[in-house]
Amino acid sequence: MSEPDASAEAEIRRLLDIMAALRDPATGCPWDKEQSFDTIAPYTIEEAYEVADAIAQRDFTSLPDELGDLLFQVVYHARMAEEEGLFGFADVAKCISDKMIRRHPHVFSEAAARGAAEQTAAWEVQKSAERAARRQSGTLAGVSVALPALTRAEKLTRRAARVGFDWPDAEQVLAKLDEEIQELRAELPGAEPERLKDEVGDLLFVLANLARKLDLHPEECLRHANEKFVRRFNAMERDFAAEAKSLSELALDQMEEGWQRVKAAEKGRASGTR
Structure with missing residues (x-):
């Protein structure tokens, strides 16, 4: 592997020092000192979307700035955790490095090269083992509730499909979509909010499933x-x-x-x- 970029290391160190200064109890920024994991989490999600938007717009001039904003969120959470004696930025970097090496034995070990499909299967086996280590059991374990709802629906149905709980083709999903539309129509005269929410939710869930069957991302x-x-x-x-x-x-x-x-x-x- 190539030698680490000294300038990258220096800039990471500079960013960590800036974050520490912002959170300094005596001389830090009043707003930054008041923040917590809960108050910063929405900004983290927002910054991730802004990265995705810059990519979608092919705005590669703005992308470094947007990626920097997202990196700052990681540094922010790591700093708050360090203050509470939980973990630090080095632990975050170590965790992802260890995980990538663990999930890519075909790159970082003497294992024989695998095809893309075999690598994907091995990746899923490794992820299942990691979920088991975290005592997350069940086919749907580990699909984050914080994901956008359409994305989460796609991931849930993809996970269920691995154990055979899936429609055979898109035509079958379209038939289910027609069924859900009819159920929604039946609820319209009474217009009970909870029932309508339930039926519209079913409709959106089936649409997310349809996108997956067509190899599209619903989001x-x-x-x-x-x-x-x-x-x-x-x-x-x-x-x-x-x-x-x-x-x-x-x-x-x-x-x-x-x-x-x-x-x-x-x-x-x-x-x-x-």
Whole structure:
């Protein structure tokens, strides 16, 4: 393996020192001193999403900054743990290094090279052993409850599929989707919030499963749909503004007509570039 980058080590040390200064009981930042694992956790999730967004936008100029924000979250949690005598940043780095070596014997040992499928199977065996060591038993153990709901649904169904609890193909999932839609329709007249939540949840869960069966990530699918909606809605709003019209002054059928124009124009541009 290559020699460690001295500049990287120096910058990590600098970051750790900055974090220690921010949390210093006497001279640190008042806001930073008040934070806890619970209050910082939402920022950690937010920073991870901002990293993903920079990648999706291919904004590689901003990516180092976003990755730095995410790294700072790791350093923050490690510093708070060190203050409580739990662990430190070195323990965090050691844990992930040890784990990667343990899960990649085909790279870091004399084991024979494996194909991708065999490596994936070995990875899962190793993860199962690690969950057992943490006394996490059961097929679904270890799927984090903190994941975005669609992502967690995809992971839960993927885990269940490993033991054969799965539809044979996407067509079967689509049939289940039709069934769930009918169940939702049946609940609409009464409109009891808890029942509606249950049925809409079932619908979303099946959709996440359908995405998995099609080798798609449901979170990415929804993110793509969100961006498409924003793009088209903004274009529609601009078109009406050019006519000195405000959306709030228009009837729904007028907005729908504008939406369809934007949609047709977008599809026309897409077909023209092929």
